[in-house]
Amino acid sequence: MPGGSTLTWWTLLCGLGVLNAVGWLASAWWLRRQNLSLSPEFRAMQRWQLLLSAVYVLGCGYRSMLPVFDVPRQVMVDSWASSVLIGRSVATLAELCFAAQWALLLRGLAQAGGQLGVAAVARSIVPLIVLAELYSWTAVLTTANLGHVIEEALWGLGALLLCLAVVRLAAQASTTQARALLSALAVAAALYAAYMFAVDVPMYWQRWLSDEAAGRGYLSLAEGLEDAARRWVVTHRWEDWREEVIWMTAYFSLAVWLSIALAHARVPLRRAVPQRR
Numbered sequence: 001m002p003g004g005s006t007l008t009w010w011t012l013l014c015g016l017g018v019l020n021a022v023g024w025l026a027s028a029w030w031l032r033r034q035n036l037s038l039s040p041e042f043r044a045m046q047r048w049q050l051l052l053s054a055v056y057v058l059g060c061g062y063r064s065m066l067p068v069f070d071v072p073r074q075v076m077v078d079s080w081a082s083s084v085l086i087g088r089s090v091a092t093l094a095e096l097c098f099a100a101q102w103a104l105l106l107r108g109l110a111q112a113g114g115q116l117g118v119a120a121v122a123r124s125i126v127p128l129i130v131l132a133e134l135y136s137w138t139a140v141l142t143t144a145n146l147g148h149v150i151e152e153a154l155w156g157l158g159a160l161l162l163c164l165a166v167v168r169l170a171a172q173a174s175t176t177q178a179r180a181l182l183s184a185l186a187v188a189a190a191l192y193a194a195y196m197f198a199v200d201v202p203m204y205w206q207r208w209l210s211d212e213a214a215g216r217g218y219l220s221l222a223e224g225l226e227d228a229a230r231r232w233v234v235t236h237r238w239e240d241w242r243e244e245v246i247w248m249t250a251y252f253s254l255a256v257w258l259s260i261a262l263a264h265a266r267v268p269l270r271r272a273v274p275q276r277r
Helices: 004-037 040-065 084-113 116-142 146-171 176-213 221-230 238-262
Strands: none
Touching: 004 040, 004 238, 040 084, 040 238, 084 116, 084 146, 084 221, 084 238, 116 146, 116 221, 146 176, 176 238
């Protein structure tokens, strides 16, 4: 059984997984009641947001109950379901759905405001995260943290692009409420980008440098695929999980809540046509 600190943290993650699932169901029920007054086009977009959010919520719930530290093949539960191969596959699907939610939101806002630059950012979000996921898989399979450095930098770049696009939209918002919401979103994206470049990227870079200094050998992609599927190291020592606690806790709470909230965004889907005087 896990020790005191590890058990407390793991219990928190499991509780978050359950809470998030209940929150998504309550959100879907509430939105269904509101749908009667919405246009068919907006209802279709909202359904997509809910579906993408459901995948993200379930994926994060799975990972919160079966935590995995990918590169050292470190797990909390001794089961094939905890294998790095399965965990990383679930994470990839969930994160692509999360990125698609942002792309949908930006596309709707860009169409409404006639913002070509924002539309370009909307089109770039998913391909950028696909590239980040490829580097993530490279790092996970080879166990070389350099791939994680590039992955996190790409996520940070995506957040910066999102921030710039939202700032542009906020400057042209027609209401004070819309401007305040967009400004808050811009601040959140900026803080996320700052965290990635100030904390995550340097952390993985230091791990890469330490491995290089120690002369560590890496796996080939084929070797890594077999290793990720067959090998997992069960540990409940707090020292083994301590560096993962902050990002996992924030990821399985704040990010999930944001995903659920995106389904509630009232996005105008057509640009308003100015009336002739």
